[in-house]
Amino acid sequence: xxxxxxxxxxxxSESETKGPEVTEPDIKTVSEKMESSxxxxxxxxxxxxxxxxxxxxxxxxxxxxxxxWGQDKKLSKYETLQMALSYIIALNRILSEAERYCTERDWIxxxxxxxxxxxxxxxxxxxxxxxxxxxxQNIFSCQHENFQFVN
DNA sequence: TAGGCCATCTGGTCCT
DNA sequence: AGGACCAGATGGCCTA
Numbered sequence: 001x002x003x004x005x006x007x008x009x010x011x012x013s014e015s016e017t018k019g020p021e022v023t024e025p026d027i028k029t030v031s032e033k034m035e036s037s038x039x040x041x042x043x044x045x046x047x048x049x050x051x052x053x054x055x056x057x058x059x060x061x062x063x064x065x066x067x068x069w070g071q072d073k074k075l076s077k078y079e080t081l082q083m084a085l086s087y088i089i090a091l092n093r094i095l096s097e098a099e100r101y102c103t104e105r106d107w108i109x110x111x112x113x114x115x116x117x118x119x120x121x122x123x124x125x126x127x128x129x130x131x132x133x134x135x136x137q138n139i140f141s142c143q144h145e146n147f148q149f150v151n
Numbered sequence: 152t153a154g155g156c157c158a159t160c161t162g163g164t165c166c167t
Numbered sequence: 168a169g170g171a172c173c174a175g176a177t178g179g180c181c182t183a
Contacts, residue, residue, distance in 0.1 A: 040168095040169080041160090041161080043169090043170095044160095044161085044162095044169090044170085045159075045160060045161080047170070047171080048159080048160075048161090048171090048172090049158085049159070049160095051171075051172075052158070052159080053158095056157095056158090076155085076156065076157090077156085077157085078156090
């Protein structure tokens with residue numbers, strides 16, 4: 001654009017006329033600094049790429065252990081987190097309920113009930129993040145009743 | 152074609 | 168100073 005061009009030409013003419021004299025060591029220092037800066041940026045980019053790849057690997061591992069009934073399409077990161085949350089809460093509920101049922105038969109019946117697909121319908125039906133948020137809120141509203149943190 | 156999801160780059164902040 | 172983490176911007180790919 002014009003502004004860019006004019007400012008560029010201004011600085012150019014300034015250095016020609018009254019700018020500070022640039023010596024050979026100064027030029028070398030400036031170019032070395034730029035080179036160093038570029039090198040650091042590229043290294044940071046590579047580290048960030050590795051970091052994100054690590055994060056994605058973790059998401060893939062999480063997807064493998066989280067239920068995915070009838071969904072041929074892989075869960076998005078957001079969906080994976082939501083499903084993991086739902087799954088953990090369900091497992092936790094089973095554990096706490098199991099403590100209340102003394103006979104093995106009762107426990108097996110409970111186990112079957114909890115892992116039936118219908119229990120996850122609220123999440124699977126949540127297509128938009130807004131709906132998913134509502135579901136999360138519902139989950140958390142139950143969480144206070146069901147979770148007890150042990151030191 | 153719009154919208155969702157994702158990878159990458161980038162600059163800022165905090166920590167060691 | 169350098170690394171880790173984060174959030175915003177951007178562009179590509181895919182699907183309804």
